[in-house]
Amino acid sequence: MSFINYASREINCKIVYYGPGLCGKTTNLQYIYQKTANESKGKMISLATESERTLFFDFLPLALGEVRGFKTRFHLYTVPGQVFYDASRKLILKGVDGIVFVADSQEERMDANIESLENLKENLEEQGYDLYKLPFVIQYNKQDLPNISPIEELRRFLNPTKVPEFKACAMSGVGVFETLKAIAKLVLMDLKKGTR
Amino acid sequence: MLNTQTTFVLYDEEAEKVKEVIDNLLKASNAKSIYLIDKNGQMIASTGNVAEIDATSLASLTAGNIAATGGLAKLIGEKEFAIQFHEGEKDNIHISIVGSRVILVVIFDQRSSLGLVRLRVKKASNTLTTIFDEISAKENAQDGMPxxxxxxxxxxxxxxxxxxx
Known part of the structure; x- marks a missing residue:
């Protein structure tokens, strides 16, 4: 649910990075944080375990600039990817305006990708959302690794409706901002339509 | 109740009313600062000594906290836990859910007390509930005219x- 505040002339939108464990959701946010000017970003919060696995969520507030006199602020969240943190994932999806699904392109993670995508759909449905009616993009991460699935296969299993998709290597930043821009655009276009 | 799938719009008029209520609460409770946050982690209004705290972080962590606590409540068959209190060495945080939809955060130190804060929060919550009812009514009236x-x-x-x- 986006929040338009006339008093402070601000609009806030919530974007959630979803995907299987260790696919690189937190790494996406860390790269965005590192490469964003200080005046455009807030503090990044990571609620993680001692071994740096996301326990509840990561949070990064970003200010993108003004549209029609309103400051646009995007709140980026990640979910914990590990299967058993499902209760936490559901909480973070509340009030979401746009979703980035980060897939792990390695062959052996295809099952985990499919399971996570199914889980995303189910968790959204519980809250009355339809994934394919929300602003939604897919990132095929870890493209730098040697044992990756062919793009056609990733597409066939993970992107049947042909939403915008991006190849990425979040560690080095390839595709990270392209993904962010695409989802931010879709969210703003969605606001324009005022359909939700 | 605010529809979770529509845009939440806060106009100047209601923003001023909300600000007035929390300004009054700040004085009446002798608190350091007060924040009003929606359940999705967006800051609606704040007052008092707010410069020393990162308000955006506070908002998202509070919303996460309320969401997690709400999950716990449901697990044991409760609707929600409407009040939380965290006691620190110097500063304390009183968190309450207002009208099932927004979160009121009061930060106070030894110049106030939990009893006083609870009392004043209760009164302010009723006023805030009325204001947010008005916001909901306005939103519903504008359905179909996006x-x-x-x-x-x-x-x-x-x-x-x-x-x-």
Whole structure:
């Protein structure tokens, strides 16, 4: 649910990075944080375990600039990817305006990708959302690794409706901002339509 | 109740009313600072000594906390836990859910007390509930006329592209 505040002339939108464990959701946010000017970003919060696995969520507030006199602020969240943190994932999806699904392109993670995508759909449905009616993009991460699935296969299993998709290597930043821009655009276009 | 799938719009008029209520609460409870946050982690209003705290972080962590506590409540068959209190060495945080939809955070030190804060929060909550009922009514009245409440209805692709240039 986006929040338009006339008093402070601000609009806030919530974007959630979803995907299987260790696919690189937190790494996406860390790269965005590192490469964003200080005046455009807030503090990044990571609620993680001692071994740096996301326990509840990561949070990064970003200010993108003004549209029609309103400051646009995007709140980026990640979910914990590990299967058993499902209760936490559901909480973070509340009030979401746009979703980035980060897939792990390695062959052996295809099952985990499919399971996570199914889980995303189910968790959204519980809250009355339809994934394919929300602003939604897919990132095929870890493209730098040697044992990756062919793009056609990733597409066939993970992107049947042909939403915008991006190849990425979040560690080095390839595709990270392209993904962010695409989802931010879709969210703003969605606001324009005022359909939700 | 605010529809979780529509845009939440706060107009100047209601923003002023909300600000007045929390300003009064600040004085009446002798608190250091007060924040009003929606359940999705967006800051609605704040007052008092707010400069020393990162308000955006506070909002998202509070919303996460309320969401997790709400999950716990449901697990044991409760609707929600409406009040939380965290006691620190110097500063304390009193968190309460107002009208099932927004979160009121009061930060106070030894110049106030938990009893006083609880008492004053209760009164302010009733007033805030009325204001948010009005906001909901306004939203519902504008259903079917999305353009009216939406300053983004007129934006162009160029406007959006310019954000990224």
């Amino acid at each position: 353009g009216r409440a939406n300053p983004f209805a007129e934006i162009t692709d160029d406007d959006i592209d310019n954000l990224f240039s």
